[in-house]
Amino acid sequence: MEPLLRVSHLTLDYETKGGRVRALRDVSFTMHEGRVLGIVGETGCGKSTLGHAIARLVPEPPARVHAGRIEFRGNDLLKLPKWKMPAIRGTGIGMIFQEPINSLNPAYRIYDQVAEAVRIRRLREAGKNPTATFGQEGFDYSRPRMPTTSEILSKPLRPSLGRRGVASLVSSKELRKEVLDFLRLVRINDPETILDLYPHELSGGMRQRIMIAIALSGRPSLLIADEPTSALDVTIQAQVLTLMKELMDEVRTSILFISHDLAVIAEMTDDVGVMYAGRIVEFGPVAEVFESPRHPYTKALLRSIPNRRKAEGALPSLPGSVPNLLRLPTGCVFHPRCPLVREACKEPPGPELVMGTDTGSVGGHLAACYFSNEVKALP
């Protein structure tokens, strides 16, 4: 089956006055439908950039994709002209952001903002928008291709819109009903009461639910969640995460979950990729990666989680700090802080993301370390 998203050797630079910052180096991974992939890493490791880059939301002039491919349903998004991207966003790829208060327009009421997303989807489903639905049809717009007879026959005929035309699609009654449905989907109990409110009149948890509702109302195949709960307190975080888990069962959307919180990733995701300084250093099923990590960085990360039961002793931490992206170490990026460092680690190019040589890792548990076998023995 064709993977939903395949990122191959994605390299993205920011051109700054101080030099060229390589925010993403040779990032490759695959996502399938119905699975949740987590991207975890420290602040500044490039995970947000990765999330934005997949939807091509990174501002292009300072940022530049140096190499790589982003294949969404088999079509390279980087080859699409920029003006075609809005067609994919919303209905193909959706995105929710970190700060819910800032992600809602303060000048419009909640109803207007959710209705806008619903309206876009309905117009696209009827083919009325010139940038027609991409993600849902799975149509290849990057290469000119005639649809086959079976494709034409398998698609339902578009029902005639009636006398009112497009207005019947976006009539306020139907829009309102659908807006209320989506708000109920995110477990807002009395949606009628909040329709007329402004974003600043709501709590953080409510705002995040509304953002999720807006993102889901496009019925995207891929939802990129960029640290959706980092700005919320723990109790609200639990509520929103529970909501997202329930939605994962109800709505068949794959999620790319970006977070710095290992616990959240462990709870929500099926697969996980650990990022460091712009590279993915470990990738695999989340249970396996967290129980038997095969990269020293992952091991150190897991070890540094404070454990309530072990109250004595110093909190284990990693020596050194995240490298300056303008002056990266040669070879393996992690080698200045790695307990397993050898001479081979300093030689360029660094280690690739490969399967381990030891047995027991099925389902594609990859690590970018020459000595991943020895990680198990680390304290």
Place this chain on the structure above:
Amino acid sequence: MAEDGRKGISRFVAAVRNAVARHPILSWLVRRAVSIIRVMRANPLTLAGFVVVVVMAIAAILVAGLPPLGQLLFGRPASILPFGPSDLYLDNAFADPDIVRKLRIASSTLLPRFSAGGIVSGLTREEIMSPSTYHILGTDNLGRDTLSRVLAALPLDLVIGSGIAGISLVVGGGLGLVAGYWDRPRSIGGVISVIIMRFADIFLAFPSLVLALAIAASLGRGTLSSVLAILATWWPYYVRLVRGEVLTIKHQPYVMAARAAGVSELRILFRHVVRNLLEPLIVYYSLDIGTVIIVFSTISYIGVGAPPSTAEWGNMTESYKAFLPLHPWPVLAAGLAIFLAALAFSLLGDGLRDFLDPRSRRALTQAAAPSTVPAVATGPGGG
């Protein structure tokens, strides 16, 4: 019995409220009206400004619109002015004193009347008169009623003020949008933005007054040339204002969130960016109307604006300043008119700003000063 009456009334009121709440347009109107009333009650200054502006606007419409309307309907121009702006009236000694007195009595109330219009006779009283029952603010040195002249100048100044500010807003605002939204490093949009801003700088360098003199010298004096001069120096301020705001709004997270939801760039520009642009823009526009009125009056005072016989506050100030020691009323009236107009628009502008920012509508009931939208720009670099 009274009990039943009260119950009936409250039930009726409840029924009306239900009906309004269900109707989308009516409830929207009611909500708007309620919030306006709330703003006004919390801020008496805003209320004062609002009332004065509304009164001025209505008066201007009546002063300018009634004569042709009356001509259309009744064959004779109607007017709310107690006297025409150029009417010269006699005092006592004339052929038909009764008629004149009756006319005066009839016209000293500000009701629509049929203007006698024009010069009544060759015999005029060329003497300035102090405020009296017939002439509430007195007359000028030619016997023309001051109040009528001040009111007659109202539509002219208001239209010029809002017109110049409006055209500057549209032209300057449009250019500012273009210069701001597509300004990206190393792109065509950036080059165009630089061109627009430097072009605006050229016009910013001219003081309105000097340019008005120059244009008057070349195109001849008159209202039109002075208006053109002011326009030429006025539009760059809007370019700068709008461009600055757009640059800030462009990087707000909700713009990126809208982009992520699949909204097309043009729709983002017109729906999200422009709507958040409106607050400072409308405030600036209201304040600007007052400023333009002052500038135009100044230019007329100097002599290069409206022609000297036209009723215009600046003109009047200039003509009557010689009589200040003994007869201050005409100058005071004209000067006060300028002052009141500018003040009213300033207060209205402030109040509008409070009203338009949804966030500060809460703070209005405490009459607190609102803040602008906090510019927290988070991008992919957040982690």
